[in-house]
Amino acid sequence: MKKGEVYTGRVLYADFPNKAVVEPIAKVDKGDLSANDVVIANASFIPMGEEEPSRVIVKNSIPGQEVSFMVNKKKHGKCEGRLLEVIKKADSETNEACPHFGNCGGCVYQTVDYNTQLEMKREQVKKLIDAVAKTDYEFEGIIGSPKFEEYRNKMEFSFGDEFKDGPLALGLHKRNSMYDIVNVSGCKIVDKDYSKILDCVKVWAVSNDLKFLGKNSHEGFLRHLLVRKAVKTKEILIDLITTTQENHDAKIKELSDALLKLDLEGKIVGVLHTLNDSIADVVINEGTEIIYGQDFITEELLGLNFKIAAFAFFQTNSLGAEVLYSKAREYVGETKDKVIFDLYSGTGTIAQILAPVAKKVVGVEIVEDAVKSAKENAKLNELNNCEFIAEDVLTALDKIEDKPDFIVLDPPRDGINPKALEKIIDYGVDSMVYISCKPTSLQRDLVMLQERGYKIKKVCLVDMFPGTVHVETVCLLSRKPQV
Numbered sequence: 001m002k003k004g005e006v007y008t009g010r011v012l013y014a015d016f017p018n019k020a021v022v023e024p025i026a027k028v029d030k031g032d033l034s035a036n037d038v039v040i041a042n043a044s045f046i047p048m049g050e051e052e053p054s055r056v057i058v059k060n061s062i063p064g065q066e067v068s069f070m071v072n073k074k075k076h077g078k079c080e081g082r083l084l085e086v087i088k089k090a091d092s093e094t095n096e097a098c099p100h101f102g103n104c105g106g107c108v109y110q111t112v113d114y115n116t117q118l119e120m121k122r123e124q125v126k127k128l129i130d131a132v133a134k135t136d137y138e139f140e141g142i143i144g145s146p147k148f149e150e151y152r153n154k155m156e157f158s159f160g161d162e163f164k165d166g167p168l169a170l171g172l173h174k175r176n177s178m179y180d181i182v183n184v185s186g187c188k189i190v191d192k193d194y195s196k197i198l199d200c201v202k203v204w205a206v207s208n209d210l211k212f213l214g215k216n217s218h219e220g221f222l223r224h225l226l227v228r229k230a231v232k233t234k235e236i237l238i239d240l241i242t243t244t245q246e247n248h249d250a251k252i253k254e255l256s257d258a259l260l261k262l263d264l265e266g267k268i269v270g271v272l273h274t275l276n277d278s279i280a281d282v283v284i285n286e287g288t289e290i291i292y293g294q295d296f297i298t299e300e301l302l303g304l305n306f307k308i309a310a311f312a313f314f315q316t317n318s319l320g321a322e323v324l325y326s327k328a329r330e331y332v333g334e335t336k337d338k339v340i341f342d343l344y345s346g347t348g349t350i351a352q353i354l355a356p357v358a359k360k361v362v363g364v365e366i367v368e369d370a371v372k373s374a375k376e377n378a379k380l381n382e383l384n385n386c387e388f389i390a391e392d393v394l395t396a397l398d399k400i401e402d403k404p405d406f407i408v409l410d411p412p413r414d415g416i417n418p419k420a421l422e423k424i425i426d427y428g429v430d431s432m433v434y435i436s437c438k439p440t441s442l443q444r445d446l447v448m449l450q451e452r453g454y455k456i457k458k459v460c461l462v463d464m465f466p467g468t469v470h471v472e473t474v475c476l477l478s479r480k481p482q483v
């Protein structure tokens with residue numbers, strides 16, 4: 001196989017994350033390709049040579065599909081291909097696709113029947129853990145999200161163009177593209193309020209002829225639109241993120257008024273304007289002004305109330321979070337008279353769910369706004385045995401005077417810094433619960449945890465992200481012979 005060649009193939013299975021493994025069937029004669037490189041119906045196929053790689057990774061394809069792909073990487077005898085066309089759907093593809101499916105980079109498994117999605121994620125994560133587990137453990141399978149559509153409580157949309165020098169777009173990045181943006185009004189993983197807000201902001205931007213920040217020119221005004229909507233309280237927070245290159249304060253006030261007039265199921269409690277001149281294409285808060293109302297929403301989880309600031313981490317699937325935290329609480333077990341560390345604590349959700357039945361909970365979180373929210377939330381929930389520290393876990397552990405009896409870990413996608421993990425292990429607690437949003441990072445950290453005496457006792461997955469390749473994993477670890 002050579003770069004640029006086109007093949008057809010059958011998708012055999014998919015490894016985490018989105019690594020679909022394809023068995024090539026035939027090489028497609030390039031003379032038979034249509035202008036946009038998609039295989040046309042009467043393409044002639046050249047049988048595979050025996051020396052060709054027998055497996056190719058083709059992202060965004062689904063087990064059971066027959067696809068065409070173009071080889072775009074070849075290294076050490078391993079091949080990767082870019083999906084060109086789905087020639088035949090998989091039998092599991094029974095869900096109706098969102099109008100943006102395939103074009104938008106957000107979802108990969110949306111057309112797949114939900115039970116099959118769960119089964120795929122279950123097998124993918126089990127395979128990763130089995131590959132490093134040194135002892136037997138109890139695998140409890142996967143729990144599905146209570147909703148598999150309209151489940152998200154937060155979206156970060158980008159301003160850009162649909163194609164180079166094309167019209168203004170507001171939505172998500174196009175699949176495989178750093179630049180192009182897909183308008184995602186009608187997106188299925190959020191409810192209709194998000195689409196109405198998106199449409200309103202886009203009409204406002206176009207009618208005022210406002211320009212988005214060019215990735216190469218670094219010139220322009222509009223950057224991102226952050227929308228949060230609490231599932232239980234229905235409160236909505238909208239934050240327009242721009243550069244400081246132009247001043248459109250009066251127009252932003254007009255936008256706020258237009259948003260407040262929308263006929264929504266939820267209630268807008270705050271409209272914000274955040275400034276961000278950084279080069280990186282991520283939402284960074286360099287100063288926020290409240291244009292209307294307040295700068296937070298309140299969400300309810302497992303009977304507790306949580307104030308969520310615009311930029312604080314909060315699980316994006318509220319109903320799924322209740323399932324996840326219930327499983328974590330079950331794995332933590334008896335907490336009476338125990339001091340618990342909630343490391344990577346975000347807005348303090350886990351700490352506060354455990355606090356009513358613990359002696360004390362100490363949360364450590366690097367984002368100051370999130371810690372501020374966590375402290376306010378503890379007051380709101382009348383919990384006075386929680387302490388929250390705004391610092392990197394790596395350095396905070398050297399300063400905390402309390403000694404933990406139990407540790408809950410819920411790190412970001414990259415997992416735990418190895419030096420921080422050393423310090424965590426040095427506490428020598430009998431058991432820990434590790435919640436992971438990226439099983440490949442969990443797999444890496446499990447190697448060190450087992451080398452230092454911990455055993456994997458139980459694992460359960462919770463699907464917080466239907467339609468996408470992502471999944472949460474809850475893992476109970478223990479250094480005692482029996483739990």
Ligand SMILES: C[S@@+](CC[C@H](N)C(=O)[O-])C[C@H]1O[C@@H](n2cnc3c(N)ncnc32)[C@H](O)[C@@H]1O
Binds near residue numbers: 313314346364394
């Ligand atoms: C997956 S979130 C978990 C948050 C929280 N446990 C929850 O369920 O809402 C990971 C959190 O770790 C924080 N974080 C990332 N790196 C950190 C570090 N080095 N030290 C402390 N917190 C960190 C992030 O800001 C984020 O809030």
